């Protein structure tokens with residue numbers, strides 16, 4: 508896409524995303540003397556986990572960065588923004604990224620109320636820390652009002668103090684279901700059931716995750732106590748196989764499933780509710796790194812991630828990635844990866860290290876520990892193929908373009924599609940507003956062509972988010 512534009516700033520490092528990873532990377536890079544711009548589409552730093560959370564008061568600003576908790580990093584981040592060392596651009600979305608003679612060029616648009624505002628920044632290096640979004644698997648009724656992603660339900664409650672219903676069933680897989688349930692209970696909803704497709708006891712056999720797991724024990728005990736206090740049933744090896752309702756969901760059909768997620772005949776029953784929060788793990792946001800030409804890899808959960816080396820450098824010189832973009836590993840993994848990426852980008856630019864060599868060793872050790880924990884989680888809470896058997900022909904798979912599973916099967920069986928791209932062209936699945944973010948991995952899986960299809964797919968979208976055509980035209984004229 509040949510586009511030119513005005514450029515409001517040229518700098519050393521652009522950090523994309525101000526979650527735990529982006530904040531940590533920006534602090535370490537700025538402490539090394541790099542001029543840093545941080546782009547984030549939220550109104551406050553913190554990303555999915557810390558957005559809106561109050562920061563603790565702390566005198567830690569003189570501590571060594573390797574030891575800083577997120578709250579302490581956030582205080583340091585605010586201090587560096589106030590001093591001008593970090594140029595923090597809240598409510599701006601990076602919609603495209605490219606490389607030219609001036610370096611990395613990141614194109615920005617304003618937030619939802621200011622989509623026509625366009626800007627661009629140029630830098631010698633980039634850290635991509637854009638996080639992840641919920642993985643959705645289609646099932647009959649998932650398009651009914653009242654059915655939403657676990658992350659969506661949590662953002663509503665955390666960000667706006669609104670719950671999606673009085674009785675919210677929470678379903679899918681992974682410990683995130685506990686976090687969502689806890690948030691909903693804290694905000695006054697009841698949870699008739701948590702429906703977990705896997706068996707968490709398997710985690711006990713995962714030695715790679717032991718050390719990270721021990722660090723999470725307190726959090727888990729807190730959730731367990733809360734669930735017992737509110738008498739929330741925690742159903743293992745169960746799935747929601749249908750959301751039932753006319754104008755909106757008023758019940759869900761659940762069933763016991765085997766280890767491959769096939770329904771055990773005769774185990775179905777109905778649970779009444781007025782909302783369903785559902786999610787099957789997360790998918791890394793790789794679009795911007797993909798536009799810059801970074802190689803991709805398949806993460807431990809089978810999803811597409813940015814391929815990085817031990818320093819978190821991508822295959823493109825000067826481009827680094829941290830946090831969920833390199834593999835979905837939780838907030839602590841994101842924080843320590845951010846520290847490492849900040850140190851690596853400063854080193855790439857020839858700046859003095861902000862971390863001592865001992866501090867860097869500690870960070871590398873922590874990165875390895877949290878990656879081990881993430882691997883253990885993915886082994887314990889995988890997505891099994893049996894879910895495909897619960898998708899009926901009339902189940903919508905691409906909600907934007909209203910494509911059902913029958914049309915996808917027809918494209919393969921009758922029209923001869925032999926890869927996911929052909930299926931997309933025949934059916935328009937993935938061509939709508941979300942550009943395959945919601946349906947892409949599910950359609951890939953339903954097609955059953957194997958994982959290699961994914962490597963070239965989502966990574967090459969020319970626009971990371973929708974941009975008004977008028978704004979693009981202005982961008983062209985102002986260049």
Ligand SMILES: Cc1cc2nc3c(=O)[nH]c(=O)nc-3n(C[C@H](O)[C@H](O)[C@H](O)COP(=O)(O)OP(=O)(O)OC[C@H]3O[C@@H](n4cnc5c(N)ncnc54)[C@H](O)[C@@H]3O)c2cc1C
Nearest residue numbers: 524526527528548554555601638658686830831837838841
């Ligand atoms: C919806 C959701 C809810 C979660 N809730 C929990 C929880 O309750 N408990 C828990 O332990 N873990 C939770 N997680 C996981 C946890 O949030 C992550 O492990 C952690 O936040 C990862 O940090 P990060 O910095 O990699 O990404 P994030 O925290 O996701 O930060 C990425 C930032 O980049 C911004 N961004 C993305 N794309 C662009 C763009 N194109 N332009 C500008 N900005 C952009 C995002 O808005 C975000 O602010 C949740 C994850 C998600 C997706």
